[in-house]
Amino acid sequence: xxxxxxxxxxxxxxxxxxxxxxxxxxxxxxxxxxxxxxxxxxxxxxxxxxxxxxxxxxxxxxxxxxxxxxxxxxxxxxxxxxxxxxxxxxxxxxxxxxxxxxxxxxxxxxxxxxxxxxxxxx
Amino acid sequence: xxxxxxxxxxxxxxxxxxxxxxxxxxxxxxxxxxxxxxxxxxxxxxxxxxxxxxxxxxxxxxxxxxxxxxxxxxxxxxxxxxxxxxxxxxxxxxxxxxxxxxxxxxxxxxxxxxxxxxxxxxxxxxxxxxxxxxxxxxxxxxxxxxxxxxxxxxxxxxxxxxxxxxxxxxxxxxxxxxxxxxxxxxxxxxxxxxxxxxxxxxxxxxxxxxxxxxxxxxxxxxxxxxxxxxxxxxxxxxxxxxxxxxxxxxxxxxxxxxxxxxxxxxxxxxxxxxxxxxxxxxxxxxxxxxxxxxxxxxxxxxxxxxxxxxxxxxxxxxxxxxxxxxxxxxxxxxxxxxxxxxxxxxxxxxxxxxxxxxxxxxxxxxxxxxxxxxxxxxxxxxxxxxxxxxxxxxxxxxxxxxxxxxxxxxxxxxxxxxxxxxxxxxxxxxxxxxxxxxxxxxxxxxxxxxxxxxxxxxxxxxxxxxxxxxxxxxxxxxxxxxxxxxxxxxxxxxxxxxxxxxxxxxxxxxxxxxxxxxxxxxxxxx
Amino acid sequence: xxxxxxxxxxxxxxxxxxxxxxxxxxxxxxxxxxxxxxxxxxxxxxxxxxxxxxxxxxxxxxxxxxxxxxxxxxxxxxxxxxxxxxxxxxxxxxxxxxxxxxxxxxxxxxxxxxxxxxxxxxxxxxxxxxxxxxxxxxxxxxxxxxxxxxxxxxxxxxxxxxxxxxxxxxxxxxxxxxxxxxxxxxxxxxxxxxxxxxxxxxxxxxxxxxxxxxxxxxxxxxxxxxxxxxxxxxxxxxxxxxxxxxxxxxxx
Numbered sequence: 001x002x003x004x005x006x007x008x009x010x011x012x013x014x015x016x017x018x019x020x021x022x023x024x025x026x027x028x029x030x031x032x033x034x035x036x037x038x039x040x041x042x043x044x045x046x047x048x049x050x051x052x053x054x055x056x057x058x059x060x061x062x063x064x065x066x067x068x069x070x071x072x073x074x075x076x077x078x079x080x081x082x083x084x085x086x087x088x089x090x091x092x093x094x095x096x097x098x099x100x101x102x103x104x105x106x107x108x109x110x111x112x113x114x115x116x117x118x119x120x121x122x
Numbered sequence: 123x124x125x126x127x128x129x130x131x132x133x134x135x136x137x138x139x140x141x142x143x144x145x146x147x148x149x150x151x152x153x154x155x156x157x158x159x160x161x162x163x164x165x166x167x168x169x170x171x172x173x174x175x176x177x178x179x180x181x182x183x184x185x186x187x188x189x190x191x192x193x194x195x196x197x198x199x200x201x202x203x204x205x206x207x208x209x210x211x212x213x214x215x216x217x218x219x220x221x222x223x224x225x226x227x228x229x230x231x232x233x234x235x236x237x238x239x240x241x242x243x244x245x246x247x248x249x250x251x252x253x254x255x256x257x258x259x260x261x262x263x264x265x266x267x268x269x270x271x272x273x274x275x276x277x278x279x280x281x282x283x284x285x286x287x288x289x290x291x292x293x294x295x296x297x298x299x300x301x302x303x304x305x306x307x308x309x310x311x312x313x314x315x316x317x318x319x320x321x322x323x324x325x326x327x328x329x330x331x332x333x334x335x336x337x338x339x340x341x342x343x344x345x346x347x348x349x350x351x352x353x354x355x356x357x358x359x360x361x362x363x364x365x366x367x368x369x370x371x372x373x374x375x376x377x378x379x380x381x382x383x384x385x386x387x388x389x390x391x392x393x394x395x396x397x398x399x400x401x402x403x404x405x406x407x408x409x410x411x412x413x414x415x416x417x418x419x420x421x422x423x424x425x426x427x428x429x430x431x432x433x434x435x436x437x438x439x440x441x442x443x444x445x446x447x448x449x450x451x452x453x454x455x456x457x458x459x460x461x462x463x464x465x466x467x468x469x470x471x472x473x474x475x476x477x478x479x480x481x482x483x484x485x486x487x488x489x490x491x492x493x494x495x496x497x498x499x500x501x502x503x504x505x506x507x508x509x510x511x512x513x514x515x516x517x518x519x520x521x522x523x524x525x526x527x528x529x530x531x532x533x534x535x536x537x538x539x540x541x542x543x544x545x546x547x548x549x550x551x552x553x554x555x556x557x558x559x560x561x562x563x564x565x566x567x568x569x570x571x572x573x574x575x576x577x578x579x580x581x582x583x584x585x586x587x588x589x590x591x592x593x594x595x596x597x598x599x600x601x602x603x604x605x606x607x608x609x610x611x612x613x614x615x616x617x618x619x620x621x622x623x624x625x626x627x628x629x630x631x632x633x634x635x636x637x638x639x640x641x642x643x644x645x646x647x648x
Numbered sequence: 649x650x651x652x653x654x655x656x657x658x659x660x661x662x663x664x665x666x667x668x669x670x671x672x673x674x675x676x677x678x679x680x681x682x683x684x685x686x687x688x689x690x691x692x693x694x695x696x697x698x699x700x701x702x703x704x705x706x707x708x709x710x711x712x713x714x715x716x717x718x719x720x721x722x723x724x725x726x727x728x729x730x731x732x733x734x735x736x737x738x739x740x741x742x743x744x745x746x747x748x749x750x751x752x753x754x755x756x757x758x759x760x761x762x763x764x765x766x767x768x769x770x771x772x773x774x775x776x777x778x779x780x781x782x783x784x785x786x787x788x789x790x791x792x793x794x795x796x797x798x799x800x801x802x803x804x805x806x807x808x809x810x811x812x813x814x815x816x817x818x819x820x821x822x823x824x825x826x827x828x829x830x831x832x833x834x835x836x837x838x839x840x841x842x843x844x845x846x847x848x849x850x851x852x853x854x855x856x857x858x859x860x861x862x863x864x865x866x867x868x869x870x871x872x873x874x875x876x877x878x879x880x881x882x883x884x885x886x887x888x889x890x891x892x893x894x895x896x897x898x899x900x
Contacts, residue, residue, distance in 0.1 A: 016662035023654035049298035052681025063703025074686030090739030114346035138830030183849035263742025301683030316673035
């Protein structure tokens with residue numbers, strides 16, 4: 001069975017839900033969740049690009065001939081997605097810290113425009 | 123030949139070890155971070171003193187399209203050395219004049235240096251993405267204000283997170299179609315990709331670069347972020363982050379999109395280079411006009427950066443060798459000149475605690491050096507003759523005039539924007555220079571800021587410490603402005619190597635090891 | 649109104665992407681899952697021709713981990729992983745920097761005593777997480793997993809101890825672990841430069857594919873990553889847990 005359209009559409013839907021979340025509110029926590037959803041969608045898509053019909057998990061557990069076509073799926077996207085997940089984790093950590101900062105400065109998480117005319121420090 | 127790896131590995135090692143000295147800043151931690159940066163700057167200067175043959179550094183021992191490789195030539199080394207100089211100035215300034223920051227500040231500056239060097243040198247698209255993300259994370263954390271509203275930084279995070287996601291999606295599509303991640307290899311296969319694949323991946327990946335370059339529809343985060351961030355971080359953002367974004371955008375543009383050769387005629391199909399040229403022109407002129415209307419000194423500097431990056435993007439989009447040379451020159455001159463302006467602004471802010479430039483009036487009376495450095499910075503950014511900005515703009519004009527109507531329109535816009543930008547910057551300089559009495563009489567400054575301006579908020583403001591950084595940058599400006607030949611030659615070589623109109627260059631032959639072992643099964647899709 | 653616009657915009661973007669990617673010429677070109685790079689990595693013939701048959705027991709391969717994804721992550725594209733480790737490091741250091749100003753005030757994490765169930769179960773669960781975390785990290789070259797999930801499990805154990813005992817892991821020790829682990833990653837890279845002439849090149853006898861004691865540098869790097877990730881995540885939790893409740897505003 002060809003799984004490509006199903007998985008691709010789910011990935012795009014995740015991406016779209018994230019986009020909707022970004023567009024439809026100003027809450028910082030909502031933005032963080034929305035960006036997380038978008039990143040998840042893209043990660044799913046990235047893994048999908050390595051899929052091939054009948055491809056095996058890219059771990060060598062039995063002997064195979066290196067002369068014929070490779071029996072495995074493309075392992076590169078799986079490796080890239082590991083990196084991208086960790087990067088997403090890192091930026092989320094930082095964004096949460098920024099959200100705390102916002103709550104300290106304004107008492108809530110509704111992120112509007114930067115207030116003018118305030119003291120700044122070096 | 124692997125010495126250039128030190129620009130990535132050494133700051134990382136120092137950044138990992140620095141927290142071991144404690145979280146509170148001591149003279150030891152400060153000295154350690156400054157010494158690391160100084161040593162890297164010295165290494166760069168030493169490497170540049172001799173001839174720098176362009177070479178490829180293979181990482182992990184895996185040849186080019188499979189593993190990750192770095193491409194080192196004179197201009198990329200110069201750019202990395204410039205980053206180290208800017209970081210030295212910024213860190214020194216923060217230590218002397220800024221609020222006390224924990225050691226993580228120094229750590230993140232070091233991480234930013236590693237990311238800058240990596241993004242400038244790497245020849246792998248995904249690796250480039252990783253380094254851009256590192257730079258973004260470091261820049262975000264550095265520019266977050268500890269007091270006051272972080273809304274600008276949150277917007278910065280939002281823009282960079284979404285554009286980073288878009289870039290990753292673009293890379294995924296591109297990899298799925300072309301089956302490789304090496305920039306040169308991607309360029310070789312770009313023509314074989316289907317039209318929608320090219321469009322989608324190109325637009326999505328360029329989005330990532332444009333946000334980091336602060337190009338007009340995607341610049342919304344920049345003014346508020348610059349205003350709230352310490353001036354030392356503003357210096358790093360406008361010098362290092364935009365610089366590495368511009369250079370890596372050009373790498374992608376020239377190697378993969380093949381915009382490297384020329385701008386297609388206006389009547390032809392709407393192309394990437396035309397779209398980018400248009401965005402750049404919009405950014406150039408609107409940024410300069412926004413400067414005229416801006417009352418806040420730091421936001422004004424932010425708009426100046428935006429406007430300059432618009433010019434750089436225009437020059438890159440034109441893509442002929444002269445324009446590209448001009449773009450590289452502009453990246454350097456803008457970084458140097460804007461650093462001086464940020465140092466002066468930093469002194470002004472630390473004295474008055476205000477960022478409206480109206481409140482800075484008369485500061486130059488007690489310390490003339492502020493005014494001189496401001497004018498030198500202005501001259502560099504605007505491009506008076508004998509400072510580097512002039513050579514950059516001259517080269518851009520030369521390149522643009524050969525490109526027909528588009529180029530002429532670009533030159534006209536450049537002149538208008540330059541006038542607006544000089545007026546805006548000179549107005550601030552004049553304010554600094556004005557006599558304090560004038561300020562009292564004119565009465566256009568409200569009471570609070572005048573009172574704050576009168577209070578001696580900082581003891582050693584124009585002391586040796588500030589001079590050291592500003593003088594080092596001024597020396598760089600004068601050197602580049604008076605003897606531009608070294609730089610011009612390096613930039614021209616780089617432009618030629620990347621543009622691909624020369625049959626043999628190291629950038630392109632770095633993947634040749636690939637050719638002989640293409641066998642039947644290994645062959646990719648047509 | 650705003651939400652309606654949001655629905656239309658996001659639906660439009662998704663539809664556009666879907667139409668572009670899943671129809672027409674793009675569909676034929678994308679999603680073939682076949683790339684020269686991936687196949688060369690799977691067959692381990694990047695440097696030169698691989699033996700005709702590769703399988704468990706193969707010796708002298710250019711990259712020994714049986715798990716090809718691990719081979720890519722730590723060997724073929726190890727430089728990316730150094731960057732990845734750095735992103736996490738920078739994010740945690742950045743969170744510390746961002747939340748630095750008030751750190752001194754909010755000393756006590758929580759005034760409430762942890763429940764009996766938590767304190768009684770914590771040591772056992774910690775032991776379990778500790779063992780499984782190290783096992784996953786050390787088997788990264790053979791099975792899915794590796795240093796990042798392993799490190800996350802170790803961090804979960806540390807955080808569990810934190811909440812059960814009410815004491816916190818000392819920041820100094822976490823920094824020590826994190827810093828030394830990060831430095832060792834760079835040091836392994838430099839060792840590759842010294843012995844093999846290329847930064848992050850793997851050195852030493854790669855061993856037999858499929859054995860536990862094979863691919864020594866991969867195991868070492870995953871151990872380093874696990875320690876580093878556990879210290880970093882525990883540190884991140886510690887930093888964020890120290891935040892006072894911002895809604896109950898105290899006088900500045």
